[in-house]
Amino acid sequence: MESIARIGRVAHATLGAQAYEALRDRLIAGALAPGERLSLRTLAEGLGTSVMPAREAVSRLVADEALEVLPNRAVRVPVMTLSTFRELTRVRIAVEGFAATEAARRLAPDDLAAIRSHDAAFRHEVLAPEPDLERAMRANRDLHFAVYRAAGLPSLVAIIEGLWLRIGPVLNLDMRSSRRRVAEGGAQVHHAHLAAALAAGDGDGARAALAADIAASADFIETTGRLAP
Amino acid sequence: MESIARIGRVAHATLGAQAYEALRDRLIAGALAPGERLSLRTLAEGLGTSVMPAREAVSRLVADEALEVLPNRAVRVPVMTLSTFRELTRVRIAVEGFAATEAARRLAPDDLAAIRSHDAAFRHEVLAPEPDLERAMRANRDLHFAVYRAAGLPSLVAIIEGLWLRIGPVLNLDMRSSRRRVAEGGAQVHHAHLAAALAAGDGDGARAALAADIAASADFIETTGRLAP
DNA sequence: TGCCGTGATCTGTGATCACACTTAGGCTCG
DNA sequence: CGAGCCTAAGTGTGATCACAGATCACGGCA
Numbered sequence: 001m002e003s004i005a006r007i008g009r010v011a012h013a014t015l016g017a018q019a020y021e022a023l024r025d026r027l028i029a030g031a032l033a034p035g036e037r038l039s040l041r042t043l044a045e046g047l048g049t050s051v052m053p054a055r056e057a058v059s060r061l062v063a064d065e066a067l068e069v070l071p072n073r074a075v076r077v078p079v080m081t082l083s084t085f086r087e088l089t090r091v092r093i094a095v096e097g098f099a100a101t102e103a104a105r106r107l108a109p110d111d112l113a114a115i116r117s118h119d120a121a122f123r124h125e126v127l128a129p130e131p132d133l134e135r136a137m138r139a140n141r142d143l144h145f146a147v148y149r150a151a152g153l154p155s156l157v158a159i160i161e162g163l164w165l166r167i168g169p170v171l172n173l174d175m176r177s178s179r180r181r182v183a184e185g186g187a188q189v190h191h192a193h194l195a196a197a198l199a200a201g202d203g204d205g206a207r208a209a210l211a212a213d214i215a216a217s218a219d220f221i222e223t224t225g226r227l228a229p
Numbered sequence: 230m231e232s233i234a235r236i237g238r239v240a241h242a243t244l245g246a247q248a249y250e251a252l253r254d255r256l257i258a259g260a261l262a263p264g265e266r267l268s269l270r271t272l273a274e275g276l277g278t279s280v281m282p283a284r285e286a287v288s289r290l291v292a293d294e295a296l297e298v299l300p301n302r303a304v305r306v307p308v309m310t311l312s313t314f315r316e317l318t319r320v321r322i323a324v325e326g327f328a329a330t331e332a333a334r335r336l337a338p339d340d341l342a343a344i345r346s347h348d349a350a351f352r353h354e355v356l357a358p359e360p361d362l363e364r365a366m367r368a369n370r371d372l373h374f375a376v377y378r379a380a381g382l383p384s385l386v387a388i389i390e391g392l393w394l395r396i397g398p399v400l401n402l403d404m405r406s407s408r409r410r411v412a413e414g415g416a417q418v419h420h421a422h423l424a425a426a427l428a429a430g431d432g433d434g435a436r437a438a439l440a441a442d443i444a445a446s447a448d449f450i451e452t453t454g455r456l457a458p
Numbered sequence: 459t460g461c462c463g464t465g466a467t468c469t470g471t472g473a474t475c476a477c478a479c480t481t482a483g484g485c486t487c488g
Numbered sequence: 489c490g491a492g493c494c495t496a497a498g499t500g501t502g503a504t505c506a507c508a509g510a511t512c513a514c515g516g517c518a
Contacts, residue, residue, distance in 0.1 A: 014471065016288070040500065050473045055500085056288050059245070063289045065387070072480065073500050084384075091385050098323045155313075155395075156320050158294070159388055166384075243501065269470065279503045284470080301510060302470050 015049050016056035022047065023057050027066055027077070028141075028165060029134075030172025037076040038067070066165040080170045082227040089218040092163055093211045096144070099160065100194065100210040101203035102151035111150035112199055118143035119195050123188045137172060143191060147198065147210070171221060187213060244278050245285035251276065252286050256295055256306070257370075257394060258363075259401025266305040267296070295394040309399045311456040318447040321392055322440045325373070328389065329423070329439040330432035331380035340379035341428055347372035348424050352417045366401060372420060376427065376439070400450060416442060 013021075023043070026032055043054040058075055061067040068078045103111070122139035125131055141164070148157050190213035197205030221227070242250075252272070255261055273283040287304055290296040297307045332340070351368035354360055370393070377386050419442035426434030450456070 016471080039498080041498080051500090052472050052474095056285075056471095058500095059285050059288055060292045063292055065384075069500085074480085075500080087382055088384055091382055091388070094327045094385075095324060095388075098327075153316055153320055155294075155317055155392075156323075159320070159324075159391070162388070163384075245501080268468080270468080280470090281502050281504095285501095287470095298470085303510085304470080 015047075015053035019043070019047055019049070019053040019057035020060050023061060024066070024165065027061070028168035028172070029137075030169050032077050032169060034077050034079045034169050037074055040075070061165075064162055064165055066162075066168075077169055078166075079228045080167075082222070082229060085167070085170065085218070085221070085227055088163060088167055089214060092160075092167075093214050095156070095163065096148065096160055096214065097207040097211050099148045099151045099153070099156055100198075100206040102153060102156075103147050104198050104201055104203040104206040106152050107150050107198055107201070111146065112195075114146045115143060115150070115195055115198065118146055119191050122191060126188060140187065147194070147206075150198075170227065171217070186216060190216065244276075244282035248272070248276055248278070248282040248286035249289050252290060253295070253394065256290070257397035257401070258366075259398050261306050261398060263306050263308045263398050266303055269304075290394075293391055293394055295391075295397075306398055307395075308457045309396075311451070311458060314396070314399065314447070314450070314456055317392060317396055318443060321389075321396075322443050324385070324392065325377065325389055325443065326436040326440050328377045328380045328382070328385055329427075329435040331382060331385075332376050333427050333430050333432040333435040335381050336379050336427055336430070340375065341424075343375045344372060344379070344424055344427065347375055348420050351420060355417060369416065376423070376435075379427075399456065400446070415445060419445065 032038075038058065040051045040054045040058065043058070044051045047054060058067060062069055062075070065078070067075055069075050118139050122136060122143055125136040125139055145157070145160075148160050151157075190209050193209035194206055194213065197203075197209055261267075267287065269280045269283045269287060272287070273280045276283060287296060291298055291304070294307070296304055298304050347368050351365060351372055354365040354368055374386070374389075377389050380386075419438050422438035423435055423442065426432075426438055
């Protein structure tokens with residue numbers, strides 16, 4: 001939620017914030033499977049602190065709906081239902097599509113350069129004989145958020161980060177299981193269309209390309225993924 | 230963030246959750262002025278608990294950007310800058326506008342009845358010789374969220390609640406200071422257009438009416454409000 | 459009279475302890 | 489040999505204590 005301006009991070013944020021970032025990254029990276037249960041004390045032990053920072057981190061993630069607390073008061077990674085996945089996808093297309101439109105209007109040269117760089121990195125990784133999935137996913141994420149940041153609306157970026165936090169587990173988990181189909185997904189094509197539309201200042205084109213990209217990856221997840229009914 | 234299904238609230242949520250709800254309501258209602266500082270211990274004393282629940286509530290509100298923690302580690306209600314206010318307004322028009330479009334597609338008879346009921350309540354309150362501002366604002370909020378809920382996208386409603394949480398303080402604070410201009414704002418007209426478009430299934434019309442409503446109230450705040458430069 | 463230093467107090471943060479509750483395992487009894 | 493109870497370990501939640509840092513006001517010195 002607060003990854004903006006992470007540059008100047010001098011050193012000591014509060015332990016709770018560090019725990020939040022750590023858990024958040026593991027969640028987005030798909031290191032925690034949906035349905036997996038978490039324990040405050042185990043978590044704290046892993047962080048080398050008391051339960052307090054872990055408690056705060058979990059609280060915030062629960063507020064973001066990136067974790068859920070069962071009636072038993074047990075904490076776990078939410079299991080994504082097919083219907084809520086589709087709902088999230090529709091919201092993503094709307095919100096991220098708007099961001100793409102705005103980005104096309106405001107795009108600065110630096111933004112375009114960054115976007116093209118991430119695009120190249122993703123294409124290179126995905127077309128390699130031995131694709132590094134993790135690096136590809138990171139390049140994909142960097143590309144998307146470079147676009148969103150270019151819209152110049154920080155609160156919109158925060159909203160989108162919240163959405164990615166929720167789909168992160170299921171998305172990255174499934175990507176990991178299927179190595180080769182990443183290249184067949186055709187994400188490179190959508191990315192190319194997106195970059196071209198942005199460079200041309202074509203807001204509708206950018207939105208369409210991004211929507212197609214999101215829809216394609218959602219389809220991919222729906223077919224290979226094990227989403228709860 | 231979790232005001233949906235508040236009906237079944239049997240009794241005992243955790244103290245932290247209760248504290249969060251309480252603080253959140255005070256924030257949305259404008260009971261806390263922007264820039265006002267908060268103290269965990271004072272807050273806890275007001276709640277009749279220890280600092281722990283207050284701490285959790287504040288943590289979550291900070292995560293929602295409804296509160297902010299200064300470099301001094303002091304906690305206060307954020308002072309809204311004019312530029313961030315305009316940014317939030319643009320995001321609101323995009324996100325809430327999308328919700329209105331969806332609502333026009335999916336609208337159920339019950340939804341329309343609820344919307345018309347809140348619309349009538351707002352118009353009645355605002356055209357009265359002695360308008361009750363608080364009741365008018367509540368009717369306005371109920372009307373808006375009845376529309377958003379009709380879109381059938383709970384995660385979108387949660388996002389919008391986060392946005393309202395941030396503009397709540399400045400919005401309700403300014404409304405309180407200017408009693409009579411509420412009627413002149415013409416919100417009733419926008420609401421009427423909105424309800425008509427929704428009833429006709431006109432998505433674009435609903436979006437336009439809602440955008441006009443948001444823009445008008447934003448203009449009102451900008452002129453009478455004391456937003457930081 | 460004006461200004462600076464200094465101590466008391468209040469801030470959030472983290473650790474530790476206490477408690478109600480759930481859950482899983484082992485033991486006893488049929 | 490199997491099933492049921494019952495204890496013990498583990499859960500999140502809340503309270504209390506400890507601590508570093510910031511704030512502010514009062515008092516002494518120039």
